[in-house]
Amino acid sequence: MSPDGSRPAPRATPVPRIAPLSLRGRIGRAQPKGLPVVNLGYNELPWGPTTRVAEAIAAMAGSVNSYGSPGCDSLRAALATANRLDADRLICGNGSEELLDVIGRTFAGPGDEILISAYGYIQFAMVAARVGATLVKAPERDSATDVDAMLDSVTARTRVVFLANPNNPTGTMVGLDALERLVRGLPPEVVLVLDLAYGEFAGFSHCAAVHDLARGFDNVVVTRTFSKAYGLAGLRVGWADCPPAMLPALYAARGMGSVNRMAQAAAEAALADIDEVHARVGRIVAERERLASALGGIGMTCLPSATNFLATCIDGAGPEVTEALVEHVFEDAGIVVNRTREDGLERYLRLSMGTEAQNDLLLESVGRFLAAR
Numbered sequence: 001m002s003p004d005g006s007r008p009a010p011r012a013t014p015v016p017r018i019a020p021l022s023l024r025g026r027i028g029r030a031q032p033k034g035l036p037v038v039n040l041g042y043n044e045l046p047w048g049p050t051t052r053v054a055e056a057i058a059a060m061a062g063s064v065n066s067y068g069s070p071g072c073d074s075l076r077a078a079l080a081t082a083n084r085l086d087a088d089r090l091i092c093g094n095g096s097e098e099l100l101d102v103i104g105r106t107f108a109g110p111g112d113e114i115l116i117s118a119y120g121y122i123q124f125a126m127v128a129a130r131v132g133a134t135l136v137k138a139p140e141r142d143s144a145t146d147v148d149a150m151l152d153s154v155t156a157r158t159r160v161v162f163l164a165n166p167n168n169p170t171g172t173m174v175g176l177d178a179l180e181r182l183v184r185g186l187p188p189e190v191v192l193v194l195d196l197a198y199g200e201f202a203g204f205s206h207c208a209a210v211h212d213l214a215r216g217f218d219n220v221v222v223t224r225t226f227s228k229a230y231g232l233a234g235l236r237v238g239w240a241d242c243p244p245a246m247l248p249a250l251y252a253a254r255g256m257g258s259v260n261r262m263a264q265a266a267a268e269a270a271l272a273d274i275d276e277v278h279a280r281v282g283r284i285v286a287e288r289e290r291l292a293s294a295l296g297g298i299g300m301t302c303l304p305s306a307t308n309f310l311a312t313c314i315d316g317a318g319p320e321v322t323e324a325l326v327e328h329v330f331e332d333a334g335i336v337v338n339r340t341r342e343d344g345l346e347r348y349l350r351l352s353m354g355t356e357a358q359n360d361l362l363l364e365s366v367g368r369f370l371a372a373r
């Protein structure tokens, strides 16, 4: 109330330009039995840094008063050598998530369309929301990208097409021939982003073939990350292989210091430890096949996965049973997994491959849940 007793006029408040987006609820409470919590919900690797990476981080600790290289020069050179690419086509970012955002902001705005596959990675929708573009979703076939449906969904307003292949949250992927059809079928002024965040789990040679395909086109970008196969999710390093003409605008949109000094050193060390990276990817892929088969044996169906996670559902059960299973594995075994909430995928939950012991724990806990139904 003001001194004369009248109500003050309501004050104006700032209005966000970006549509609000509620974050997915995740289990945040303490584990009721006091068990250690195992997070199989973020598609991370279950192991800590390799010795080389740990040493690189320790060695950098004494010089964090200095900025890292804004152009990540040494890391780009190492990436180019490791992947047989041209360093002048590469840009690094604070995780590939930043680069997806940078690409969206550089090429799309209000009134434009950003095209994705129906169950495409959630960040693509967030990028569209941030830039004010209309998100267009092309239908999938058997929970996998249908490139012909994507091509049919292109309009004169399409500016960017984002495709995670393999995809998150389904884990499914389409082959090179389909990718080639998409690349060749898109108008040359539409930017195509081929997100290979999980590419190493589909095969290092598959990743190389995607870069080879992209190199022939001035509108195709390939994004990669150190967060998954390289196990550096917490350090935030991603990179993109881009047509060189795009790079000045992408750097302008990205800002100077987005990849910190320690992260650059650690990523370079991870590249030097490539044998260990290959071994870890091999263990994850073997576990993925073991779990898919074991889950299949106890009444669950998994989508075919080319990643380090499985999207799986209980045969004949609805989303409420999936939700109960997500709660059960946390209460029973301290394991965090996520139910997928995308329209059409509500019956699924997504779980990342842990260590062999963690995966056994999960299987036993799921088995107890299913036996009690």
Ligand SMILES: Cc1ncc(COP(=O)(O)O)c(C=O)c1O
Pocket (backbone or CB within 6 Å): 042, 043, 094, 095, 096, 097, 098, 121, 164, 166, 167, 168, 195, 197, 198, 224, 225, 226, 227, 233, 236, 237, 238
């Ligand atoms: C398909 C896909 N792309 C990109 C990312 C972003 O990863 P990061 O920002 O850690 O590189 C993720 C993370 O989960 C992902 O699932």
